[in-house]
Amino acid sequence: MTSWLIGLAIFTVHLLGILSAVLALLSSRTSQGAIAWILSLLTFPYLAVPAYWIFGQPRFYGYVSARGERDSVLRRVLARYCSQVEPFLADARDPDVRAVEQLAQMPMTSGNRAELLIDGQATFDSLFDGIERAEEYVLVQFFIVRNDALGSELKRHLVRAASRGVRVYFLYDEVGSHQLNEGYLRDLAEEGIEVSAFRSSRGFRHRFQLNFRNHRKVLVVDGREGWLGGFNVGVEYLGHHPRHGPWRDTHLKLSGPSVLGLQEAFWEDWHWATGELINLAWQPTLTCEECHSVVIVPSGPADSQDTASLLVQHAIHSARERFWVTSPYFVPDQGVQDALRLAAMRGVDVRIMMPERPDHLLVFLSAFSFLPDMLRAGVKVYRYQPGFLHQKVMLIDDAAASVGTVNLDNRSFRLNFEITAFLPDRQFAAQVRLMLEKDFSDCRRIDIEEITSRPLWRKLLSRAAYLLAPIQ
Numbered sequence: 121m122t123s124w125l126i127g128l129a130i131f132t133v134h135l136l137g138i139l140s141a142v143l144a145l146l147s148s149r150t151s152q153g154a155i156a157w158i159l160s161l162l163t164f165p166y167l168a169v170p171a172y173w174i175f176g177q178p179r180f181y182g183y184v185s186a187r188g189e190r191d192s193v194l195r196r197v198l199a200r201y202c203s204q205v206e207p208f209l210a211d212a213r214d215p216d217v218r219a220v221e222q223l224a225q226m227p228m229t230s231g232n233r234a235e236l237l238i239d240g241q242a243t244f245d246s247l248f249d250g251i252e253r254a255e256e257y258v259l260v261q262f263f264i265v266r267n268d269a270l271g272s273e274l275k276r277h278l279v280r281a282a283s284r285g286v287r288v289y290f291l292y293d294e295v296g297s298h299q300l301n302e303g304y305l306r307d308l309a310e311e312g313i314e315v316s317a318f319r320s321s322r323g324f325r326h327r328f329q330l331n332f333r334n335h336r337k338v339l340v341v342d343g344r345e346g347w348l349g350g351f352n353v354g355v356e357y358l359g360h361h362p363r364h365g366p367w368r369d370t371h372l373k374l375s376g377p378s379v380l381g382l383q384e385a386f387w388e389d390w391h392w393a394t395g396e397l398i399n400l401a402w403q404p405t406l407t408c409e410e411c412h413s414v415v416i417v418p419s420g421p422a423d424s425q426d427t428a429s430l431l432v433q434h435a436i437h438s439a440r441e442r443f444w445v446t447s448p449y450f451v452p453d454q455g456v457q458d459a460l461r462l463a464a465m466r467g468v469d470v471r472i473m474m475p476e477r478p479d480h481l482l483v484f485l486s487a488f489s490f491l492p493d494m495l496r497a498g499v500k501v502y503r504y505q506p507g508f509l510h511q512k513v514m515l516i517d518d519a520a521a522s523v524g525t526v527n528l529d530n531r532s533f534r535l536n537f538e539i540t541a542f543l544p545d546r547q548f549a550a551q552v553r554l555m556l557e558k559d560f561s562d563c564r565r566i567d568i569e570e571i572t573s574r575p576l577w578r579k580l581l582s583r584a585a586y587l588l589a590p591i592q
Contacts, residue, residue, distance in 0.1 A: 136165065205229060205404050208377040210413040216438045216520075217415070217544050223427050223434070224417040224542075226384075232376030232414045233407040234541070234548055236523070238555055240358040243351050243371040244270065250341045250373075251277040256401065257287040259340040259386045263296035263333065263525075264352035267304045271353050275304065279311045288313040289398065291390055293334045296352075316393040318537075332421050334389060335525050335536035337371075338382050343401040346379035348372055348539055349523050350511050359507065364477060366507030368559065370446075372523040372541055374414065377404035381416025385539055388418075412545045419526065420537035428526045429533040431540065433459045435516050442469040444515040444556050447528040448508070450474045456528065457490060464498035473556070473563060475510075476503040495568040502563035509559075512540075513552060520544040521552040 138161075160167075210230040221228055237243040251258055258281055265271055282288050290308055292300065294317035308315050318334040339347045349371030351357050359366045374382070383400055391397055419427035432452070436443050436459040443463055450472060452460070464470040472494075491501060514522045524540030526532045543549070 138162065204402060205377050205380060208404050208406065214544065216434070219434055220415050220417065220431065220542050220544075223425075223431055224381075224415050226381050226416050226418070228413050228415045228544070229377035229381075229404070230411075230413045231404075231406045231408060232374055232378045232412045234412045234414065234543060234545075235373040236551055236555060237347075237349070237371040237373060238369075240351065240367055240369065243347075243349075243369075244273075244358070246371075246373055247339055247347055248273070248277045250339065250345050250347065251281050253345070254281050254284075254286045254341045256342045257289070259289050259291075259338065259383065259390075259400075261291040261334070261336055261338045261386055261389065262353050263293045263335045263337060264354055265292050265297045265300050265304075266352075266354035267299070267301055268355045270355050270358060271300075271304065274353055275307060278308065278313055282312045289386075289390060290315045291318055291334075291386070291393060292316075293318050295333055296335070314394075316390070318389060318393050333531070333536045335532065336385065336389070336418075336539045337525055338386055338539060340379060340383045340386060343379060343383055343403070344375060344405045346374045346382040348374075348382060348525065348541060350525065357510075361508075364508035368504060368507060368509045368511060370511035370513050370523055370555070374541065375405070376407035376411070376414075378414035378416055378541070380404060381414075381418075382539070385416070385418040389537065412543055412548055415542045415544075417522075417524070417540040417542055418538070419540070421535055422537075426533055428538055428540070429453055429455060431522075431542070432456050432514070432526070432528065432533075435514050435520075435522070436460060436463050436470075438520075439463055439468050439470075439516050441517045442471070442515065443517075444469075444471045444473070444513075444553075445528065446473040446509060446511050446513045446556070446559070448475050448510045448512075449527040449529045449531075451529040453530060453533060457494070460499050461494060461497035464494075469500075470498070471500045471502060471560065473502045473504060473509065473559060475508050476505055476564070477508055491566075492568055492571055495566075495571070501566050502560055503566060504559065504563050506562050513556065515549060515552050515556060518546055518549050518553065521549045523552075 205227065208229045208231050210228040217228060235246075237246055258278065260274075260278065265274070278288050278290065288308075290313055297317075305315050337348060337350070337352060350369040351371050355361070356364060357367050357369060361367070380402060383402075387398065387400060417427065417431055419431070429452075432445075433455050436456070443460075460470055460472075495501065512524055512526050520543060522540050522542045524538065525536075526538045526540055532538055
């Protein structure tokens with residue numbers, strides 16, 4: 121009897137492995153991911169089946185269904201928003217800009233002011249000053265919030281705003297902020313601040329969706345001012361980390377109609393996390409007549425297409441003179457790799473800036489498996505020397521630039537909720553170019569000999585790490 125039960129259990133596990141492999145074949149977003157899952161599900165089903173149902177889901181189906189449930193409300197709000205924002209819509213005659221609008225499902229607006237924030241202290245001074253100016257509400261969303269000196273300062277400003285009668289909504293990712301203790305959250309809640317985690321596994325039906333993250337870093341004040349970019353809340357982002365040293369990151373402050381795009385993304389995330397439909401102001405505020413045009417590009421695993429990857433590929437293909445990109449984690453999918461090589465082959469100055477010092481070893485090792493092909497095609501790769509590089513910035517010719525939260529890896533492309541500000545604006549692009557030129561002067565350029573001369577065991581380790589890229 122015991123042997124019969126063991127045989128039945130073995131048969132069941134292998135059957136589940138076969139069924140899961142079929143599902144992976146039908147639903148995986150990349151061929152690399154499909155092959156990796158199918159091989160492991162058929163060969164090691166005892167480990168691979170539970171891993172697949174935790175890490176292998178291609179889309180955030182819970183968020184998709186929640187988005188469908190609220191469609192009627194969402195349509196009414198956005199209809200009101202779109203009608204009010206119509207006078208501020210920029211004339212997107214450029215087909216490259218129209219493509220970004222289609223990807224974003226957001227319009228390009230004019231009359232915005234954009235300010236680059238390239239230093240941790242300057243960034244948080246700007247954020248805290250914005251909270252102090254709040255009159256109606258503050259929307260706060262970070263991937264990582266730590267209960268350290270910087271986190272405590274954020275809490276003080278939020279509590280002070282709440283004491284003035286300002287509505288404060290605080291949203292954090294439960295995985296990224298796993299070290300955030302209950303005392304911190306309780307202190308916020310006791311002061312009347314609405315607090316919620318972004319739970320990817322919310323509810324019984326979606327209990328296995330553990331591999332999705334909300335990687336957005338957004339702050340909105342009264343629908344008039346907004347911030348986004350690479351900075352999370354922790355003293356390491358001020359450069360106070362013994363291993364990483366100085367922290368190089370970029371944030372962006374926006375004011376004007378584009379802030380409503382940031383607000384809409386937060387509004388959706390808050391509804392998923394809490395089920396609530398919060399009441400916000402949707403009247404655009406004109407900052408200046410002839411300032412920056414901006415498209416806000418939210419992206420994530422609830423999208424019907426790979427928005428973030430397509431945005432990067434589109435930016436590369438549209439470049440004629442230069443394409444410069446910075447990313448702390450550089451393991452792009454095949455489409456982005458091919459686009460980078462082709463751009464370099466047609467004479468575009470393609471530069472990739474990444475950290476010298478890794479903070480995620482598998483991601484760091486993965487890059488060495490495909491960098492030789494990049495270098496042979498003429499792509500220039502630089503490693504930032506002074507400290508840890510964490511900014512996520514693109515520069516396209518002298519015509520456009522972007523700042524956001526998207527890394528060039530599978531997690532950002534397909535597993536994380538991200539947000540990017542795309543600015544087809546020559547004045548802003550010139551500022552970004554000056555900023556990146558300074559950063560490149562603090563880098564060392566690597567050559568192909570540095571990679572190909574590595575010992576065999578390191579090459580094998582890099583290839584193995586690259587195979588895990590779809591779930592990193």
